Amino acid sequence: SPDFLKLFLNHTTMHGQPPTFDMFSRFCFPSDPERSLASIVLQKLPQMGSPGDPTSLLVDFADTLIDLWHQCLSERYYGPIYHLVSLLLYTLDLNAVEVAPHILSSLIPVCATTCRLVALPRLNSADGDLSGHPDAVVRQLCLNIDVTQCLSVLYLAASGCLPQPLQNPTSSDQPQDTPQLEFWKTMELDFVLTMLSPKNPEEDWSAMMILLRTSVAPHSIGPIPSSATNSTNRRSEAKNADAVAATLIDCVSSFLCEPPKWATPRSAKEIAARLAALRTLMAFATGHFGARQIAESDVAIPRLVTVLCWALDRLYDSDLPLSPEPQAGAGRPPDERGDSMELDHPNVESAGGMEAHGTSEGLTDVSAEVTDAAPDSMSLLHQIIAQGTRLLHFLVTDHRTSDAANISTKLAASHGGSQRYFLTLARLNFAEEDLVLEAGIDAETVELAHELLELAVTPDEGDEISEMFD
Known part of the structure; x- marks a missing residue:
């Protein structure tokens, strides 16, 4: 819609910086140097959304951003990630309740993978400080990837998946597949424990502490182990x-x-x-x-x-x-x-x-x-x-x-x-x-x-x- 296009074009990552769309025009994937990220998004915009469902435009747009994020990881092209995550945060902030449940299966893995790129070198360091790391690639990762920002996306998505206050709880013994449960079924325990390492800076450690508070369900807390349909299990x-x-x-x-x-x-x-x-x-x-x-x-x-x-x-x-x-x-x-x-x-x-x-x-x-x-x-x-x-x-x-x-x-x-x-x-x-x-x-x-x-x-x-x- 014109209103959404205007919001997208005017979005900026931080005050005083160029619009995010202008930043996208400066990035091209190594596998496709002829097209900028801006042209990729603009080309896909007309196909996004469906008549009579205004939130589908936000869902499709979020999916597009996550696809670009995933491609950045696949091609080890980390420069655009901060700007993609910033725009994804903005998209979720517009309507997290309607958007988040539809993007969990793609968002959580790509977000966790991105965080691990910085978190794992922290774990392997003496005190978690990577500013003087001998590997230049690791130092560059720290400049391109904002782990706190990625955890903020997960928190906003998890918040959008929480049951609504007037929603009737299930009375069955087997939990329903609510968006909240789907979120925590997709989350991995190993990732949670990695982010709770004291070698992480306080912002990231605290962010995971707070994210865990959205996991409280009738039959679980934290990541939910994969379940089988067989009742014997x-x-x-x-x-x-x-x-x-x-x-x-x-x-x-x-x-x-x-x-x-x-x-x-x-x-x-x-x-x-x-x-x-x-x-x-x-x-x-x-x-x-x-x-x-x-x-x-x-x-x-x-x-x-x-x-x-x-x-x-x-x-x-x-x-x-x-x-x-x-x-x-x-x-x-x-x-x-x-x-x-x-x-x-x-x-x-x-x-x-x-x-x-x-x-x-x-x-x-x-x-x-x-x-x-x-x-x-x-x-x-x-x-x-x-x-x-x-x-x-x-x-x-x-x-x-x-x-x-x-x-x-x-x-x-x-x-x-x-x-x-x-x-x-x-x-x-x-x-x-x-x-x-x-x-x-x-x-x-x-x-x-x-x-x-x-x-x-x-x-x-x-x-x-x-x-x-x-």
Whole structure:
């Protein structure tokens, strides 16, 4: 349509730069040096779309961009990729819900392959820094490929595939082939783990953390193992889904205690990285499957207790602010996403997880979760304390997870776990709102800690703890 053609011709990758269409006119495939990318797209435009279906034009245009992207990879011609991805992001932003489900099978593999071109050399390097890599080809790849941009495309597509709020959940034992499930069936676990490597820069690591939050489904979290139609294989498929969940929970929860090296100790980035991992676990817990898997994990609860204890230690070690003010609503993440999309987790009633306990949160923009512009360290610590306490309380007290949590046994198997647990709960239970450092610990967090402490100790032990804090 004329309107879409005008949008395409006027699109620019960044402010002050030439229009993307002008940039396309400067690129020609080595296999076809007589035609520019601009002429290829213009030649295909008249055949795009179908009468009566306005969104088909966007789908066909996205397919064309992905085909050109794939050809760039095939011919090892990486220069145009940044501009192709930028225009694809713009196309999805126009109507991700209608476009994304139709391009998953081609988008996800080409995007993952592109990211791996940079991510794998990072993994094979000493610290992930490729600026001084001895191979000039690798250095050039880093200039031509923006991994964060590619992950942004995946996030926008995944967001467009989420079930709509009014959509009725399936009641069958076998999951329906919804766009969300199709997305995560196409995604590979190996790629997810590669992008969660601490050798990736914070933008890419954080982007994958946030992308994982769109994966929560009634029967899975993260990539979904390939399924067979034969009903006799359903038990093995369930075991595969359990194994994927256990692997992801182990990986994500590890960053609660050991954040990546770029999150330097005693920095806001260190706290934000731990908070990013905590938020991803909380997203997993919004579904009954994910919540159950976290409860069954041998490492998730001990690590959760460890990060809570750590956050309280850091809080009390903090310098007093010059103008202290209570951090209102510290129990919920503030809206730091600017103009990014807000997506509540779908089908919350059927998920049966933490949504019922008031823990829903919007998904954060993939470029802004771990940044120096994040809230101050004290605010981030208050968020870890509030959200971590809520998650722990849910796992321990909800009838669907309490038996699997078996917190006393798991903490006993963790060195110092039981002591950290009692100390953390006691400190929260006796936090005073009129004190500067504790002003951001809201009443709900104190009440949840009080309930956990009552479950963990006898009345006599509780009296002894109370005397210690008098």
